[in-house]
Amino acid sequence: MDGVLDRYRDPSQLVQDKVIDHLDRHCRAFIELSPFATLSTASADGWPDVSPRGGDAGFVKVLDEHRLALPDRPGNNRVDSLHNVAANPRAALMFLVPGIEEVLRVYGTAEIAASEELEVDLTEFGRAPRSVLVVSVTRAYFQCAKSIMRSGLWDPARQVERSAFAPMRVVFGDHCRLTTPLPDDAVMREGLAQEL
Structure with missing residues (x-):
């Protein structure tokens, strides 16, 4: 330093x-x-x-x-x-x-x-x-x-396709060491939208 x-x-x-x-x-x-x-x-x-x-x-x-x-x-x-x-x-x-x-x-x-x-x-x-x-x-x-x-945060050409990253159900499942799978991302997102 x-x-x-x-x-x-x-x-x-x-x-x-x-x-x-x-x-x-x-x-x-x-x-x-x-x-x-x-x-x-x-x-x-x-x-x-x-x-x-x-x-x-x-x-x-x-x-x-x-x-x-x-x-x-x-x-x-x-x-x-x-x-x-x-x-x-x-x-x-x-x-x-x-x-x-x-x-x-x-x-x-x-x-x-x-x-x-x-x-x-x-x-x-x-x-x-x-x-x-x-x-x-x-x-x-x-x-x-x-x-x-x-x-390039606001550049639409640099927007990342969602498929480039693991689904959040997989991420959370791995992070939390879950043995039971979570619902798919569309279902989780629908639940989140109801709680805005």
């Missing part, structure tokens, strides 16, 4: 100046367009966790320039992120918008709230969320497009 960091030049003034301590109109507009974000939290002893979050565009609501509300939808019920926030309130979000190569990164502290405590409608797919993370923003900035450009 010694000297490896010396290989990097200092960040430009623009890169340093783009970090703001609130959600301005551009952050708000980006969040309103975003149907997908990642939530990063850490346990009390510092072990990190990253969780995918999704919904209709704008599923995360900006409450004001310093707070946003992230609804918690039905998932696998591990609630790792919520346990982490209860022990260590630091959190980060990364918002993506299909077709836009820049991403928005937001950092702050989070607290768990009941949806009825907020004066905003977070109903989606006909359901109120089980809980809401209210994130108090301390830093926000747009990340340049290079990583999305390199990945």
